[in-house]
Amino acid sequence: MEKFKVLITDHIAEEGVKILLDSGNIEVEEKPGISHDELKKIIGDYDAIITRSGTTVTADLLENPGKLKIIGRAGVGLDNVDIEAASKKGIIVMNAPTGNTLAATELTMGMMLAAARKIPAANNSLKNGEWNRKKFMGIQLFNKTLGIVGLGRIGSNVAIRAKSFGMKIVAYDPYIKKSKADSLGVTLFEKLEDLLKISDIITFHTPLTKETKNMITKKQIEMMKDGVILVNCARGGIINEDDLYEALKSGKVFTAAIDVFEKEPPKGNKLLELDNLFVTPHIGANTEEGQKGVAVIIAEQIVNALQGKSYMNAVNIPFMKSQLPLDLQIYFELIEKIGKLAAQTIKGRPDEIKITLVGEKFEEDICERTFDTPFSYQPFTIAAIKGFLEVSMQETVSYINAPYFAKDRSINVVESKREVYDKYNDLLVFEVVTDKEKRVIAGTVFNDNEGRIVLFDDFRLDIIPKGTFIYFRNYDRPGVIGKVGTILGSNNINIAGFELARQSGGEALAFVSVDNQITEEVLNEIKKIDGMIEANVVEI
Ligand code: NAD
Ligand code: MLT
Secondary structure: OOOEEEEEOOOOOHHHHHHHHHOOOEEEEEOOOOOHHHHHHHHHHOOEEEEOOOOOEOOOOOOOOOOOOEEEEOOOOOOOEOHHHHHHOOOEEEEOOOOOHHHHHHHHHHHHHHHHHOHHHHHHHHHOOOOOOOOOOOOOOOOOEEEEEOOOHHHHHHHHHHHOOOOEEEEEOOOOOHHHHHHHOOEEEOOHHHHHHHOOEEEEOOOOOOOOOOOEOHHHHHHOOOOEEEEEOOOOOOEOHHHHHHHHHHOOEEEEEEOOOOOOOOOOOHHHHOOOEEEOOOOOOOOHHHHHHHHHHHHHHHHHHHOOOOOOOEOOOOOOHHHOOHHHHHHHHHHHHHHHHHHHHOOOOEEEEEEEEEOOOOOHHHHOOOOOOOOOOOHHHHHHHHHHHHHHOOOOOOOOOHHHHHHHOOOEEEEEEEOOEOOEOOEEEEEEEEOOOEEEEEEEEOOOOOEEEEEEOOEEEEEOOOOEEEEEEEEOOOOHHHHHHHHHHHOOOOEEEEEEEEOOOOEEEEEEEEOOOOOHHHHHHHHOOOOEEEEEEEEO
16 A cells, blocks of 8 residues: 655644544654755655644645645645646645634634623733722623624634524625525625624634735724724734724724734734733644544545545645536546637647636536635636647646646636537537647547547547547548558558548548557658648647
8 A cells, every 4th residue: 555644833632633643644744843944945745734724735835845735834824835837847735724713713802701791801801810890891692783794604613603592693705605504594784884883892813815914904994983893813914903903992993802913923912911801822723622623634634535535625726626516527637628629729829818618507506616826717627728738838738727727828728608509409518729729529429439520620530539539630531541541551550440520621531549659750751741730649
């Protein structure tokens, strides 16, 4: 059995380590707190690394990734992993998004109560010998409006719990369906401002993205009610820390409860000087159950991925072939081969690749992606791009990096859907336009469950794309085919299949499937046949 090595760079629960060790072929090394430089030196010796928020996985760290195949994040947030850099190196990035949801939800509830009743300050005051009941006047949660920014896993669970306190819940999340908010009994606002204006308490549960960084600055705080309470157990940087400082000082914000900071640990952060700010050191996920949860999930996923089994939560693999129904898996393989064939038969630099899904088979829900990746291509497009690019590229093209390589090469990728195409009800059409020419190749699957190429530009064909072919175009006149046969025969090359198609314009196209390798000399002989327009060997 192939042996693998996994490096754990932050502390994770032992239940996760045990799963890796019990797998039988995984050796584990734990180096919590390893420095960036040290990690860079050794990262390539491991098949997978497991991190938490303590390790920042940068492009520089992945410059020479050696045998690294997987970056596993024991937690939700991936703001500490350069997903694009990993994808370009073909490395799978996966997280454990559900393991600590309730841990973070419950901390949020605790922080909300702590901020509303100033519990941490009251605790410190009493322990410092004071008995000052007047100083710790709080506000009641009942009947107050809670604004939830980000109604995902944690946001939704906060909503459910806050309802039992008798709070009115409103939310802002431009990426969820209204029906989800409705089912939670939450009013979903179109604009963040609307939530800011009416909420008594606002809690943040979004990832840190370009959009959410500094989502709350002085301008947004000014829109809020006087005496608002803010809670952030999501990511530092969502609320601008300087502006929060001013608002807490002025009393515009009554209290704030913060688990996460722009820079962690927040050494020297002036926010920590304020009496009306309550803080915890990024412990949202720190419950026995939460830590066990993420460790077990990430360990199981890594074992499965390394052992070639299907796994969940890869954020840079937009789909899993094994998750497609069997008939669509055949189409998936077919379009990849079509991409390969197109690359071997077209001249010039590609400007555009267009994939058209034809027929009801390719329902959107089958192809729908559940992962947050920079590309939203459906599986067939990625397979097609992969097949096309791997012919010309030195690097190993994978389903992960193919879309990035296409983007780097400024290839415009277009997807479309049609009811019918030509005489076909179910078809995948691959069109590529280069600076020199255009090619259209289409394939379908018949009842024998074999993927077939049925259209090649204006030619109708029936080819099972498997093996070595001589592809040629010639003027449609007697003798050409015979001469090809003679050349192959005299060179002891066995013809396994012959597919010929003609065009009204007087051109013919042929794919000759052969059992043996075609040498340069044989190909040159074929190219010299009178009436030959072009000839090439293609491997599919
Ligand atoms: P999730 O993906 O289930 O939910 C995030 C939600 O934010 C999604 O519904 C998404 O649509 C929404 N969103 C994205 N961009 C938005 C925007 N611009 N405006 C409004 N909404 C937006 O994630 P989750 O599991 O609920 O985690 C939420 C956050 O909590 C993440 O940042 C995660 O890293 C963090 N987290 C922190 C801790 C901790 O220790 N403090 C623990 C777990 C999770
Ligand atoms: C997460 O994103 O899962 C949390 O921030 C917890 C962690 O980093 O450990």
